[in-house]
Amino acid sequence: MTSSTPQHPSPTATDTPPRTGNPLPAFAGGAVIGALGGLIGLGGAEFRLPLLIGPFRFKALQAVILNKAMSLIVVATALPFRAATVPFGTIASHWPVIVNLLAGSLAGAWLGAGWATRLSSRNLYRVLAVLLVLIAGALLFGHGSADHAALLAGPAQIVAGVVVGFGIGIVAALMGVAGGELLIPTLVLLFGADIKLAGSLSLAVSLPTMIVGFTRYSQSSAFSVVADNKTFVLVMALGSILGTFIGGRLLGIVPDQVLLPILAVILLVSSVKVWRHE
Incomplete structure (x- = not known):
C-alpha cells in the first residue's frame, strides 16, 4: 500500500527563510553599516543591501524594499543631526536647486520602482551588482571633491539637473538607497555647492524621492515583506x-584617502556575490 503523504521537494537556497529571529545581528549590522556611511556622509544603504541579500537571505526585491524602508528612517533623522552645522534656513534658501533635481528624481524614482517589481529575480540581482560597481566608482572619484564653481549656469544647468536627477531617482529606487553617493558629487560639480551644504541638500532631495519610490513599491504584492518583518526593519533602522x-562623530579621524578605497573594495566584492546569487 502506498503512502498518501504528499511529497515536498527539498528546500533550495531561495526557499531558505530569512534570518530575522534574533534582533541582535540586525541591530549590530545596521550599526556597523551606519557608522561606515556616517564616516563619509551617507546613510549606508548601499552597504546594507548586500547584507540583506547575503547573511539575512532576503530575495532581491524583498531586500530592495526593506532597504528603502530603513533608508527612509535614516534619512529623515539625518537632517536634524546635521542642523547644527547646516541650518534648515540655509537649506531652504537653496530651494531652486532642490526643485531642479526633484523635477527629474521623482519621475525617475517612480519609473525605477516599477522596473524593479517587473524584473525577474536573476535580472534584478545582476542590475543591482552593476549598480554596486558604479557606486564604488562614485565613492572613489566623486566623493569628497573640493569646492568647485558650478559647471553650468542658466537653462543648461536646469536641463542638466533634471536629466541627472532622473537618473539618480532610477538608481535610488532600484537599490532602495537614498542616492547621496551620486547626489553629493552632482551638487558639488554641477551647482558649485560646498561639500557640507551638498550633504544636507542631498538629504532634502532624497527624502521626497524615496517616498515616491516607496509609494510605488507599496502597490506590489512584494511590499508585504515590510509588514512581515516590521520588527526586523525597526531594529536594523535603529542600529x-x-x-x-x-560615524558622523568619528568623521575626520579616518582619512578619506584610506577609507574610500576600503569601502569601494567592499562594494566590489559585494557586487560579485550579488551577481552570482542564486
Missing part, C-alpha cells in the same frame, strides 16, 4: 541611526 550618529 543604522546609531551607527550614522557615531
Whole structure:
C-alpha cells in the first residue's frame, strides 16, 4: 500500500527563510553599516543591501524594499543631526536647486520602482551588482571633491539637473538607497555647492524621492515583506541611526584617502556575490 503523504521537494537556497529571529545581528549590522556611511556622509544603504541579500537571505526585491524602508528612517533623522552645522534656513534658501533635481528624481524614482517589481529575480540581482560597481566608482572619484564653481549656469544647468536627477531617482529606487553617493558629487560639480551644504541638500532631495519610490513599491504584492518583518526593519533602522550618529562623530579621524578605497573594495566584492546569487 502506498503512502498518501504528499511529497515536498527539498528546500533550495531561495526557499531558505530569512534570518530575522534574533534582533541582535540586525541591530549590530545596521550599526556597523551606519557608522561606515556616517564616516563619509551617507546613510549606508548601499552597504546594507548586500547584507540583506547575503547573511539575512532576503530575495532581491524583498531586500530592495526593506532597504528603502530603513533608508527612509535614516534619512529623515539625518537632517536634524546635521542642523547644527547646516541650518534648515540655509537649506531652504537653496530651494531652486532642490526643485531642479526633484523635477527629474521623482519621475525617475517612480519609473525605477516599477522596473524593479517587473524584473525577474536573476535580472534584478545582476542590475543591482552593476549598480554596486558604479557606486564604488562614485565613492572613489566623486566623493569628497573640493569646492568647485558650478559647471553650468542658466537653462543648461536646469536641463542638466533634471536629466541627472532622473537618473539618480532610477538608481535610488532600484537599490532602495537614498542616492547621496551620486547626489553629493552632482551638487558639488554641477551647482558649485560646498561639500557640507551638498550633504544636507542631498538629504532634502532624497527624502521626497524615496517616498515616491516607496509609494510605488507599496502597490506590489512584494511590499508585504515590510509588514512581515516590521520588527526586523525597526531594529536594523535603529542600529543604522546609531551607527550614522557615531560615524558622523568619528568623521575626520579616518582619512578619506584610506577609507574610500576600503569601502569601494567592499562594494566590489559585494557586487560579485550579488551577481552570482542564486
